[in-house]
Amino acid sequence: MIYDILIIGSGISGAALSFIAKEYGLKVAVVEKDLIGGDISRYGGAAALVFGEDDLLEVNKITESYFQEFWVQGAPIFNKKCLIRTNERRFFPFAKLDEKGNLNQNCFVANPADLAKWIFFEKIRNDIDIYEGMEAIQIDYRKRTLLLSTGAILSFKKIFLSIGNGSVGFMKNNHKKIKNLYKKLNLVLVDGLDLDNEIMNFYHDIDCYDFYLPYLGKRAFCFPINHFVDSLPYNSKDYRLNSESLFLANTYLKELYSQHEYKIVGARTYYEIYTTKRLPNIKADDRYSCVVFFNGFSGSGLRLSFGYAEKIIRELFP
Secondary structure, three states: OEEEEEEEOOOHHHHHHHHHHHHOOOOEEEEEOOOOOOOOOOOOOOOOEEOOOOOOOOHHHOOOOOOEEOOOOOOOEEEHHHHHHOOHHHOEEOOEEOOOOOEEOOEEEOOHHHHHHHHHHHHHOOOOEEEEOOOEEEEEOOOOEEEEOOOOEEEEEEEEEOOHHHHHHHHHHOHHHHHHHHHHHOOOOOOOOOOOHHHHHHHHHOOOOOEEEOOOOEEEEOOOHHHHEOOOOOOOOOOOEOHHHHHHHHHHHHHHOOOOOOOOOOOOOOOOEEOOOOOOOOOOOHHHHOEEEOOOOOOOOHHHHHHHHHHHHHHHOO
16 A cells, blocks of 8 residues: 555654545555554643533544644643543543632533544544554655554655654663664754754754755755753743844744744744755655644644644645
């Protein structure tokens, strides 16, 4: 079988891509080396989302008014009625004050990983192939095949690298091993978590800032915004950026978000910055016609991840 889309990673971005691709009638496979839902449970604080009152919530309405972004202890809040349709083992009561200051016991705290797992297991597991507990070992760009750690070979038309935040955290502890693996795969990974100098130097060694996003027809650049943010109170909305950070945000975010409002929402929030300046020239290469780099928009929540996933799928498979 030749998959229309092969997705490496099942976090926010992998879940969004899988669901949208399935809705478009595409043949989809997901490769996840660890747990479905990825590592986003550790970094989902900025993606505070609120489910609406509909007791039959459908994920395909995720870009509609069911979701409103606001801060509640840095975690998504699920309406109690929605718990029937999710895995309740990972939920716990959360006491929330209403407008009058009274306790409201009808809210429960969850995280983006729970929603991602719900999407996979409850909505589309029977419609896509999930290769769980397997690692991506080698991509053959010309043959468009992926070798898994089990020895299986998967064929694809497009491959998405949606490995996101967790991979960077893993890289810190396994720097030499991951450095060799990524050079072998000839892949790049961008992210804006708390990257130490060793990791940043590793990025420069493999020209991480110089790659091409086929669905936008642009090269991409990413900077770790938390390196430019002044002191941030815990769980505070009031993130004060220093002048250098504001300059970078205005310079590099303007093109990508020209049609959207954008804001810096946290020290752990990352952005993929698209620009045509201050980057080395990129050589034409067949591999970029089939590889798409897509990380979840943790800072703006699942709504943006699903919205951009739909934009990507629509443009790649008109």
